[in-house]
Amino acid sequence: MSLAWRACALVLGLTLVAACGLQSGGVVPLRVGPAGIQRVPELEGVRITVGSKDFTEQNILGYLIEFALSAAGADVRDMTNIQGSNSVRDAQLHGQIDVAYDYTGTGWINYLGNETAAPDEIGQFEAVRDADRTEHGMAWTAMAPMNNTYALVMSARTARETGVRTLSDFAALVGSDPAAAALCVGTEFNARPDGFPGLARRYAIDTTAVRKQIVQDAVVYQATADSKQCRFGSVAATDGRLPALNLVLLQDDRGFFPKYNAALVMRADFADEHPQVATVMSPISRRLTNDTITELNRQVDVDGREPADVARDWMVAEGFVTAR
Template sequence: MKVGKWLCCLVIGLLLAGCGLESGSAVPLRVGPGSIRPVPELKGVTITVGSKDFTEQNILGYLIEFAMSAAGANVRDLTNIQGSNSLRDAQLHGQIDVAYDYTGTGWVNYLGKEQPVPDEVGQFEALRDADLAAHDMAWTVMAPMNNTYALVTSKRTAEETGVATLSDYAALIAKDPSAAATCVGTEFNVRPDGYPGMAAKYGIDTGKVSKQIVQDALVYQATADAKQCRFGSVAATDGRIPALGLVLLTDDRSFFPKYNAALVMRDDFHRAHPQVAALMTPITKLLTNPVITELNRKVDVDGQEPADVARDWMIEQGFVTKG
C-alpha cells in the first residue's frame, strides 16, 4: 500500500475510533420474531447498522436493527453518525455493514455527478451500477419515499396567492416580490441543487427575491406563522409539514433531485449475506412519503424516541413482536 493511502486510512480509522465507531453499542430495545422468523444463515452473525444524525435516519437505522435482531443476528448499533460523509467513510472502511442512504446523496455527493437523473428508478439504477463499479458498494432495494428538497407555504398563503407550484412561486416573485418573502436554510441557499439551481431552472431573478437565511429548524414555524416569511425551504418528508398545516409546492419542472431512501452495503457483505436485503425488501417497500412523514412527526412533534417509534411501527406491521 502506498504511504499516502496508508496515512489516509489511518487518519480515517482514528477519526472513526475517536467518535466511538469501533464496535457500536447494543440495540436499544428488544424484539421477538413476527413475520420475520429466525434465519439460520444469520444466526450469530455480527451486523453493524449505521445512520446519520437526524430523526428520519435514526428511525430508518432502527428498522434495520429490529429486523436483523428478529432474524437472529448479533446486531450492533452505530446510528446517529454526524454527516453523510462520515457514514459513507464508515461503510467504505468496514465499520458499518448496512444503512439506508439517499439516491441523490449517492449520485451527487459520493459520485460527484452534476446532473441528477430525473426518474426515480432511473436514478437508483444509475447509482447502483456506478457505485458498484467504482467502490464495490451495493445499493440493493429502494423505498418509494423521496426526501427531496421542497418549498412550502401555509394553507392561508396558498389560498391568498393562488401559488401551488414552483412556477406559480416564480411568477409571484416577478409580479410582487414582497408577497413572496422566503426563508431558506443555510445549505439550501448555496447548494447547486438548492435555491441557486432552482432559481435558474424557473427563471427567478434572485435580485428580486425577498429572502432570509435562517436555521433549517426555524423555517417550518416561521413559514406557518407567515409573518417573517410566506414560503420556506424544507425536507419533503419532515413531520412538521403536516403538523403545522404547511403545503408542499409542486416541482412542476422536476428540478430537485430524487432522494429516495435505499438500502446500501458493501458488496462483499451483500454477497456473503443476501438474506439481509431479502428481509429488508418488504419493509422498504412500505416506506412511502406519508408513512415516513408520520413516523418523523411522532418524534419531532410528539417528542417520542426514534427507537420506540420504529419498533412500534414494526410491531404494527407484524414484522416483529415485543421482546
C-alpha cells in the first residue's frame, strides 16, 4: 500500500466523518483467504465498515479486524486512519463505522466523563462495558491483554544524571530544577483529562514552573532520546520506538494513569445482530500482548514497513489467514 494511497484514505475518512452520513468507506488494501479463520455463513456478504484512529498501533489493529472479517466472508470496508479519538467515536455513534478497537481507559475517562479509573484491567473493562451500553448503546467485547497506557519516559542518560525513577521524582525535579525537567508532550496528551492536566493534579506538579513544549506525538520519542529539546516526554507504553531508542519508563507510583486495554467496540444493535464478529475476533485479541503489539509497532515506526503489511504478515504467521 503506497503512502499516496494512505494520504487519500485519510482525506476520505475525514470527509466522511464530517458529513455525518452513513458511508461505505474504501476497499481493504490487501487480500487474504481463510485459514484458522474459516468462512462464517452468517457473515457472508455482510457489509462491515472498520475504523481506526490515525496512529500506527490503531492502524495495525484496524487492519487485523479487516483481514479477519474478510477471511470470514464479510464485505469489509476500510475507514482506518481517522484523526483523533473523538472523530472515531462520533463516526461509530452515527453509524459510519461498525467496528473498531478502542481503549478501556479512553472509554471510561474521555467518552463517559469519569475522573477516577478502576484499579485493575478487568474491573476497568467491565465498568466501561456496562456503562457505555447503558448510556450510549455501545458494546465492548474481546478485550486484549495489551495495555497501551500513557507514560512519561526519559533517556538512560537522563535517568543517570537526574536520579529520577518515578513520576513523584519528576514532580520534585520540576520544583527544584525546572530546566532539568524540560518536558515534551503530544497535542492530545496535553489536553486530555487522563493526560497532563490530570497528571499535574495527581502529582502536584507546578504547572507555572514546568518547562513544557507541545509537539506532534511522533516528535516526542526522538527528542526525548536526544535529551536536547526535552529531557522527558509523554508516550504510549506499547510504542515500538521505546526499546529501539532505549527510553526508560517512569514508574506511576501514585497509580494515576488508567488501564488502556484494547477491546473491540461496536454499536450494541450491530453486535447483537452479528455476534459472529466477536467470535471471530476473540482469539486474535487474546494473542495481542504488550510484547506482540510493541513488536508490530516497531516494524512500522522503526523499520518503515506499512501497517497493512505488518498486520497481514502477523495474521498469516499466527495461522489465522492466508495471503493472496
